[in-house]
Amino acid sequence: MKSALHEPGQSKSRGQAFGRTAIVATVSAVLGATSLLAVPAANAAVPAFPDNVVAFPDRDFVTIEGYQDRIGQVATVEVNRPNVGVVGSAQSLVSAGDVAFEINHPGGVCWGAGTGLNVTPDIRPGDSVSIRFGGDEAGSTLVQDTYVTANSVLDGNTVTVRGHVGAGVNRAQMEQRVIDPALKDTSIGRRDVRAVAGPLTADEGYSSSLEFGVDGPDTFTATYIFDETAAAELVANAGGARAMAWQEEDADANRQGLTIAEFGELGGPGMGGCPNGPLQSGPAGPTNVSAAKVNGELKVNWAPAKAVPGTPAIDGYRVTAVAQTASGNEQVESGVRISNPQASSTTIRGLKTDEEYDVYVTSVSEVGETFPAVHAFTQTDITSPTVTGSPNGGTFSTAQQLTLSASELGSDIYYTTDGSAPVSADMSTDHAVLYTGPIPVAQTSTFTFAAIDPSGNVSDKGEVTFTITNDPVPAAPTFTTAPTAGQGTAEVSWTAPDSGGPDLTILGYSVQAYTADGTPFGAAKEVAGNVTTLVYDGLQGDTAYQFAVKATNENGAGPESAKSAPVTVQGALVSNAGPDQTVARRTAATTVTLDGTGSTTAGATYQWEQVLTGTADPDKVTVTGGTTLKPTFSLPIYRTPMTNNPLTFRLTVTVGGTTKTDEVKVTPVADRVTISLAQWKTGDLRIGGTSSVVGGTITIRAGGPTGRIIGTAPVTAAAAPETGGVYTLRLRNAAAGTTNPGPVWIESTVGGTAGPTAVTNR
Template sequence: MQHRDEPRSVAAVPSTTGGSPTRRLWTTPRSRTALVGGLALGLTSAALTGMPAQAINSNPPTGPGNIEIFPMRDMVAIEGYTEQAGMQATITATRGGQVIGKTTGTVGADGFLEANHPGGVCWGVGTGAPQVTPDLQQGDEIKVDFSNGQWDGSKVVDIEATGVVLDEAAHTLTINGRYGPGVDMPNPTDLVGDPGKIGIEIVNPEMRNGSAIGERAIGWPGHVVDPLDPGPEPGYQVVGSVTGTDAAGGTFAVKYTFQNSADLELANAGSITALGWLANHEDPNQEAQYGLTLNEFYEFGGPGMGGCPAGPTQVRTNGPGTYSALGAGAGSITVNWDDAKVLPGTPAVEGYTVRAVARNQEDEVGKRLPNTAAAKETTTLTGLVAGDIYSIEIAAKSAAGEGTPSVISQVRAAAHVVPTATATTLRRPNADGKYAPLVTGANGDFGVHLDPAAGVLGAEVHYTLDGSTPTLQSRTFTPGDPSLQIRQDTTLRWIVVDSGNVVGPQGEKFYDIVESTNPAPVISKVAATPVSGAVDVTWNKLPADGENPVNGYRVQAYTGASADVATGVRVGDPVMVAQPTDATLTEVTRRMGYLTNGTSYKFSVAARYGTVFSNESALSEAVAPEAAAAANAGPDASSLRGRTVTLNGTASTKAVSYQWTQVRPAPVAPATYRDPIITINGPTTASPTFRFPTKTSAASDDGTYEFRLVTTHQNADGTTFTRGDNVIIKEQKDGFAASRTRWRAGDNLVGTGTQEGARLSFHSGSHTGPVVATAVVANGAWTVPGTNAQPTGGKFYVWSDYGYVGELSVTP
């Protein structure tokens, strides 16, 4: 008895497409076919285009596209995404929520893209992608993001072959393996009723050439004998056993018995693959397993082609992402950092090297430090030249070597200067402590400057004017920048970060701006608009003439949570509005744009009297902008003939009425079989229905119907406008198929159909010839008792309740 215990390469992609399909039924049909030098395509273009476009954004995928994962080769292939052809697809692998691999490529015209396989793309392509070929393992999740915003997902199924045992005397080959929790294993005593979602395969094209096996691919659960037509016995036997449960996992053993030693050797020379998938295609005519994992026995992982990043065990960890350094007195610098992030599967960080490099790039002082149990590390470098400036490098060390260091460009080896700044302006406040507007004008620059404290290296000042707390993502003020222009009461807040990444304390100063004592406007209305990201703000128009004329207004947005103008947080810069010249107007409306849909905002308005603004008005009520008014006729879809179809315009936004019409085929009266007029039930509702026409002959319509939805929308002033959108509903082909076509007394026609309960009629001679037999689709299958009366030309013309199905050739 021998055990296969040496790795070797696999020459072909496994498949279960071998055998005699007219005499055997597959319990786990697959559509893959082996292609020399490349991965097989699982679905044809014709099969894909008939599927609904909404079958995406799911995990597992639901078609028509599919995601296939080869964990032993660290390879991912997407296929069937013809609707995304030409788009960028980003494939991301995660483990426990952490990204372990990522790449980006262009989807081919055939809807196909591979990661880590010749002809495809390497892992590590694209912005932010880690430079590593991930070691894909059971449970890892795969997500594919397309550039149009759609996505699909899958995960690695936990099943693998662990060993092969040969018994040359008995001519047997046994594949042993394991499976993890959640894998849908077959019931060995009822493979028809419970075939599971796995397959254990042996593939060798030589097995079909002159051997008793007669097939290039053999598997378990493989062929199930058709009791109505058992046919000849195959040239081998296969039985399987399973221990454990789907919930807890367990082991399996698949034993092949061959007729002779030569056939045993052919099988032993083949490639062995354990397959598992997440879902079956709902259409029996589409032979595909969605979310498919192909775990190849003794295949090798790592980079799939030249130039790709190394596998995780050879990847060095880069320096930490969070770090800082500050002077610790004459000749000393203290360095602080958080532990470096390690990609799953890469060697653990054993320690760090911290260096202070002189400006001549020759002299350096450093330390080699162990990685402590703490998440934050610190050390002080001494013996430096007092007062000199050094760059600091922090590098992580692992068994793979020292990674790229994190670098701080300049730190002075001296006492640390706390990074702060001072707000200054040339304008002086009046006796009440109020300032005239702090702006730059013809008389000079009276804006506000933020000046870093003396001695702060590389000072970077971040500030806010809207009342919020400044962060390192806030606006930056650099010496030499134009001054800050302040025209209304404002609290200026700032922080300073130095070149050592040390952030100083927050500073702030309130500027009280002189305001007119004349009245402020009163906001009467705020409302979302038909335009995306916009709100209309309405207030009373103040007099443009008289003793205190108003020549303009200032509108300011605030966060929806703001309580008042004194403590609220402003959003964006104020918007200036000219005084309308129409004397008949009593109100002014300003559309405030560039807002975020679904986020609440409040608003204030101030009036300008001459050159001075009034106080701000009280804040308005909160209002959230909405998506733009639009018609949405729903995604393209498919339907079986004769079924009721519901059109769906409920995703339209801000519609006050709906109108549906048929646009293709053009509804020309009188209707014919080529251009039937469809009756739309409830055409002025959001979700009307219609009955998909049945086929009246082989030359009937092409099965494509297009409808247009026109929606009506209303502006705030009561005027209306319309928007439109079209949707296509295609015929979903009847899943009629015959699995046995022998027609004679004692032999029955047997097949399947997707139209449950459909009555089938079998005509002889022509579409309108005499009906020779009938059948009813029950539980997805139909049977017609055979007779010796042969149809004309050996052919039946098959009709169902829902129209013409097609031709069926039979043999006596």
């Protein structure tokens, strides 16, 4: 199907549409009120006309155009997500024609074709979609952060379309468009209408404009005024209103690196037989699953599963043995659940020795289990386990702990300390000790060890020797402050430990960086002398690290410290929204200043926005100076339905086409209020209590926290020696009513709330 992006013979004056036709494809992402901002593109450049990579972030679908010098060659398309990696890929042959091939669209290939990554990616703004031939990159499109957020609104002959546009989108390279083939039969004379940046501009049968910021930061508003009502109604009811943005535009107005987001389209497989999306499929299953029956038990082994990028992590496994003998319509099942995602074996016990079983293994994640389950193949276990010791012996100044590990789950490990064999044939010897956990090594010792797996296979014998000198070494240092992030660096400070003795001095420290999964990052860095700070360089930007340090004296290194608090190292572009703030509410509006001065300054632009729960968020405020490093906002006096929840503000820093974001929370602190008096008799109602802040106003309500207002009372200073404030509301005669108002609630203009408190009869 051909696109309405540019009709043959049609003027390109409105928005400079494609210089040639393109396939309408939609790549869908789940786009809600919270979006991902644009991020740096991959290394590949934006394709040059006539080649193009077109991404449609609403139906998870990509069109590859051009590349006619590659007809018959295999192309690989990958969707790459920052800090995650490849979340979708496919291969296809390049065919002749304007459209080389499509992915996830009838007539095209499915995601996973030729690559084995069998998942339809949930394509989002900030992802990059690249094409390569072999190892040669041939172009990349960065999915733009713009989309329509609501249905079109019709008012007379005017149609309004509203949407989101991220800070990284070039607004001069944007267009909003609505398509309906029936428009050809109106005064418009073609199947689409378009709005480009700027004020109302006349076109055939209508005028249109595209404005930014009308409904707040990062918003766009497209307005269409039609000459005839029929055309206006068609556009308002068309559905699928599009937000289009492109990275580059050449001298012939060809739009390169194009994103087309279509409102209301659903993501996932675009045609039958294509794989589900990352949250619609169970996790990938384990591989090389085998089962061996030994003395009425089933020993099951597998290679741990690897989660598909962009999908939830694998949490563990479920292993089930199903008896082949049926009793009527029933078969007995036995099995285990394993919570270790790195597990590779288990033993199912309590089975009948004269029964045969089918064994199945599934991976487990937060979205379910592998389907279908992986069926184990039956084998006879003749493989001997292996055993390793950690540390693997050596000379140490202090006591150690020896950890023994067998390669097969369920193996029994035995050890001796007198040099004798721990296992003979398939039995432990008289002097052998069953290993149950780490072994303390306080003196020079030799350990001999071996393992017996559930099938009776015996490992080779292992041996490690520890020489413990007991020379005093420094104690473990401690961290008193969290590391401080820099660009590719972190400043780490610690407290010097006891040196080990009065005649010993600390000669230096060794500082080791660890990544989030606990893996050491490179070699440790050395600090000479008793210097307790280090600027740890060579770190990867936008990556979290922890640090550990150990001290050394004349006798050697002491124990390693506990790991520091994690810190995320800054990259080349820094967005720093400043520290979280706690701001006391006042009796009048309070000005709060945000601080982004830790952000990149050279060539940078800034955009602050409040992160809201929705358009009706009761805590919405107005940010003044939102494009500066230190904007302000007014924290208003409290009024229902406001809350005292933290207010979140996002700072987006842009340099060139690259953006970074950071968020800060500002938490209002309310006064403390009480209801200590609540009495009524006919014609006389009294409500009173206290507040920790003098000068506010108390509102008393009946029927709920947002119910009917009974009245208000000022908070005045309490009489000495009491501190704080007091309030009293007294209503008489008709104002008090003829019935008890029931429970009451109060709210203070300084944010405090209390209730319900029952009103008693006097």
